[in-house]
Amino acid sequence: MEQQLAQIVQKVYDVQTDVRLTRPEPQFGDYATNVAMQLAKSLGKNPRDIAEEVAEKLRENEDFIEVSVAGPGFINIRLSDAALIRTVYTRPARPYVDQNIVFEYSCPNAFKELHTGHLYQTMYGDTVSRLMLLGGAKLTRTSFGGDVGLHVAKCLWGVRDTLGGEYPDKLGEISEDALERARWISQCYVRGASAYEDDEVAKDDIDELNKTIYGYHDADNHDSPLAQIYWTTRQWSFDYFDAFYELIDVEKLRYYPESETAPVGLDVVKDQLAAGKLKESDGAVVFEGDESKHLHTRVFITSKGLPTYETKDIGVIWMEKDEYNFDHRYLLTGNDQREYMRVVFAAAEEFRPELAGTMTHLTNGTVRFGDGKKMSSRLGNVTRAVDVLDAVQTKVDELVADASKRRAVALGAVKYAFAKYRLGGDINFDLDETVSLQGNSGPYLQYAHARARSILAKSDEQFTLPRELFDEDRALVRKLGEYHEAVDTVIRELAPHHICNYLFELAQEFNRYYEKNKVIGSDKEAHRLSLVALYADILQAGLAILGIDAPEQL
């Protein structure tokens, strides 16, 4: 339709314009455009006159039942019933067709548990992934984290201390459950971390252990007792990631451990140093920032000869490029890494010019716990992902009678609570609001869906698709027709929160309709059932985009 308008403008005034349609308030029509005002200046004409001329052309189209000019020159358009019904079946655009995308997010460190930030980023990243796929992309989901480094040394020290020595066999006594194993490893980490702070001997020990662990990789040592403990618990961590992703019902990711990316990055860095793209400074290898572009100078190899995160990140980029030959790479991290990543991207693009413009860094804010008073008793300072899930699950269990539906509701509540914020700012996670049955929440929409399904289940009438419209249907059908526009926006901007707003507005519109228009027992029963079915399908599809399951009954 926007193209149609552009063509009319082209024909009448012989100018190229990008016409945008908006959705005005219902009193004005189904669509509106302000092209006339935009053109007024360049054409040197009164916007109202332009609007009238364009409107006259539009009136020739039988899809438009009413075209009026209002205010300073808006063109308001009302669709015919047939055209309005057609909007409901319009398919969203697929802007990423033929694009090979790598999307990196989640990124938990091995030997640690996922915290609330990971939970948010993983669920959000999973939804954004789905948007890329809906947009037609060929997608690979990747993740990146440390399986070597000081935090691992602290942990391994704690494991050894907990086991009472280098006894790999004793690991057999630990739980078989991946999540419980992760919990156990995490406790060992705490033990090691506090020893590192308080105990000089332990600190030296751990620093030494750090080098030893790198050695396991360099020498491919799987045999010594401590090496066995390392490799076993490392695998436990990887198993835990998969178990956790399954727990929250998201897709698994291809994981790049630092032990693999660091050597790749180091090779690149050494080559670039030789090529003069990196400099030596105070014994370290650095990428010199550009003041005029506000790029910091950053260290890639420390004066002790160790690769930094920068080098490891270069390593992942190279591995992802070589393995998947992406057209575009997206990366989601906390927004504290924004400036840092600009430098890494700048360096990467300088080292490998083909990467220029192919990488996008998305950043998320931190999860804050809303009403501290109510949360403190249950969550307090806890930041572990599982604790948030448990707290939500406990609330949901009290509200949902059918035990088999409780997990879907709890996960839906959390995913929705994360998805409804625009990416970037900190997000406010309020437990009560998240599981609230009123207002803009996941459970509210799941219930709205189940309720619609129950109406359909209750009737014996046969129905297909709506063929005509009555006055009372228009508002609802118009909203149903906005679905593909909402999805378009969400896919194009990779911004799921728009779909949340849309679905909530749709549910409200339906409630209004349903309040006034009896479905079952009405002489328009079959017709109205067809609208209810469309509504339920759209709710379900919209929630599916967010990774939320919509049960037929609750």
Next chain:
RNA sequence: GCACCGGUAGCUCAGCGGAUUAGAGCAUCUGUCUUCGGAACAGAGGGUCGUAGGUUCGAAUCCUUCCCGGUGUACCA
């Protein structure tokens, strides 16, 4: 210091490739309804969109100043 992100109703947030009366949820208040799952519907109050300027016929939206909050600023990740 410099840079980045944010500052919209009491609270939590949408809107920000300018445009017809600035929206929603929660909270508060008032109605409807013996409810096809009422987890509903109708309505009210509440905002000089951080500040001061500028561009424009028109600015929450674009530009500039300043203020407030958060983050980052070479050998952590």
